Amino acid sequence: xxxxxxxxxxxxxxxxxxxxxxxxxxxxxxxxxxxxxxxxxxxxxxxxxxxxxxxxxxxxxxxxxxxxxxxxxxxxxxxxxxxxxxxxxxxxxxxxxxxxxxxxxxxxxxxxxxxxxxxxxxxxxxxxxxxxxxxxxxxxxxxxxxxxxxxxxxxxxxxxxxxxxxxxxxxxxxxxxxxxxxxxxxxxxxxxxxxxxxxxxxxxxxxxxxxxxxxxxxxxxxxxxxxxxxxxxxxxxxxxxxxxxxxxxxxxxxxxxxx
Ligand code: CIR
Numbered sequence: 001x002x003x004x005x006x007x008x009x010x011x012x013x014x015x016x017x018x019x020x021x022x023x024x025x026x027x028x029x030x031x032x033x034x035x036x037x038x039x040x041x042x043x044x045x046x047x048x049x050x051x052x053x054x055x056x057x058x059x060x061x062x063x064x065x066x067x068x069x070x071x072x073x074x075x076x077x078x079x080x081x082x083x084x085x086x087x088x089x090x091x092x093x094x095x096x097x098x099x100x101x102x103x104x105x106x107x108x109x110x111x112x113x114x115x116x117x118x119x120x121x122x123x124x125x126x127x128x129x130x131x132x133x134x135x136x137x138x139x140x141x142x143x144x145x146x147x148x149x150x151x152x153x154x155x156x157x158x159x160x161x162x163x164x165x166x167x168x169x170x171x172x173x174x175x176x177x178x179x180x181x182x183x184x185x186x187x188x189x190x191x192x193x194x195x196x197x198x199x200x201x202x203x204x205x206x207x208x209x210x211x212x213x214x215x216x217x218x219x220x221x222x223x224x225x226x227x228x229x230x231x232x233x234x235x236x237x238x239x240x241x242x243x244x245x246x247x248x249x250x251x252x253x254x255x256x257x258x259x
Contacts, residue, residue, distance in 0.1 A: 004176045004212050005077075009055070010047045011100055011257040015040055015067040016059035022248040023065055023087060025166065029247060036244035040067070043218070043255055046238050050214035054256070057100065063093050067245070068254040071118040071136075071167075072097040074129075074145070075259035078152040079107030081145065086116035086136030097257075104259070109148045115140025120167030120254055126177045129154050130191070132161040132168020159191045166249045173210040173253065175217060175235060181226075183208045198233060201225030206242075209251030211258070218252050 015037060020030045047054040060066040065087075072094045074081040080101040085091050102108050111117055121137040122145075123130045129149065131142045139158065146156035161168050162185050171186040179196040180187075183205045187197050200207045200223070207223035210230075217235040219227065220242035230237050242251055 004174075004214075007050070007052050007214055007258045009053050009104060009259050010044075010213070011055045011057065011069060011097070012040070012044055012047075012255055013057040013066055013069050014059045016061040016064065018061045018064040019067060019244075019248070021064040023089065024248050025164070031244040031247045033244075035241070036067075039241040039244060040255065043240050043252070046216065046218055046240065047213060047256065050216060052214060055100065057097075060093070060096055063090065063096070065090050065248065065250075066093050066096065068120075068248075068250050069093075069097060069257050070254045071120050073101055073257055074119055074122050074124075075101070075105075075257050076124065076149065076152060076154075077259070078149075079109060080105045080259075081148055082108065082110040083118055084111040084113050084116050084141065085118055086134075086138070086141075087118075101257075111141060111144050111148070113140075113144075115142070115144050117141030117145055118167065119257070120169050121161070123169055123172060123174055123180075125174055125180075125195070127155070129156045130159055130168070131156060132159050134161040134165070134167055136167065160189070162186055162189075169209055169253050170249070170251065171205065171208045173208060173212065173217075175210075175212050175230070175233075179233075181208055181210055181217075181230070198229055201229065206246060206251070209253050211252050211256070213258060220246070220251055
């Protein structure tokens with residue numbers, strides 16, 4: 001297994017009671033706040049178990065989707081880039097995150113627009129930054145990001161996200177420097193040629209949104225065949241209840257910024 005970047009920090013935000021108003025592609029019922037809070041606590045505890053510092057920001061009732069902090073920024077070793085959401089109801093979340101990132105980073109840059117781009121569409125590998133073109137992220141957003149990170153030495157490549165998939169990383173995750181967990185439908189485009197790909201098991205596409213965080217691969221519970229594939233490949237897997245966030249198209253990566 002290839003080494004990954006060592007994460008020292010994670011930033012999360014507690015879910016607010018307004019989570020019931022969160023955006024969703026298909027309404028499968030209101031998320032249960034108490035169950036979501038319990039799962040969120042388990043998620044934060046697992047991040048901390050790695051030895052990293054995990055901040056829990058207070059709930060933001062004005063922004064129902066604000067538990068999904070990943071979409072607000074891209075955190076790189078050289079600095080952070082504040083995103084520009086493609087969803088009007090989420091636009092204000094970025095300003096709420098900015099002060100926390102400024103405490104950690106001396107360099108914080110910002111997507112000014114007119115393009116839009118969300119963190120859930122960005123996968124950083126050691127050799128490039130892959131950005132999904134989705135309903136939330138457009139080419140103008142990708143182009144502005146590419147300009148902003150050029151002097152940090154990054155190459156940016158855009159990928160078309162399959163229809164009906166919210167974000168690029170809804171369907172993939174970086175497992176280590178050279179290995180990607182992906183749904184077969186996304187990998188079929190050839191976008192991961194040159195990487196080793198582990199496919200999610202049949203019917204377990206929702207397992208693709210996982211995170212490699214230090215020694216753990218943290219994934220949604222309830223996808224036993226994919227979990228087995230990951231364990232067989234040598235990863236130390238931790239499973240977290242994701243039933244409530246899944247009702248809002250959210251998963252493991254969405255719940256934290258990691259750096
Ligand atoms: C949204 O539609 O924006 C939220 N309900 C879900 C965001 C999930 N975030 C992510 O995949 N990074």
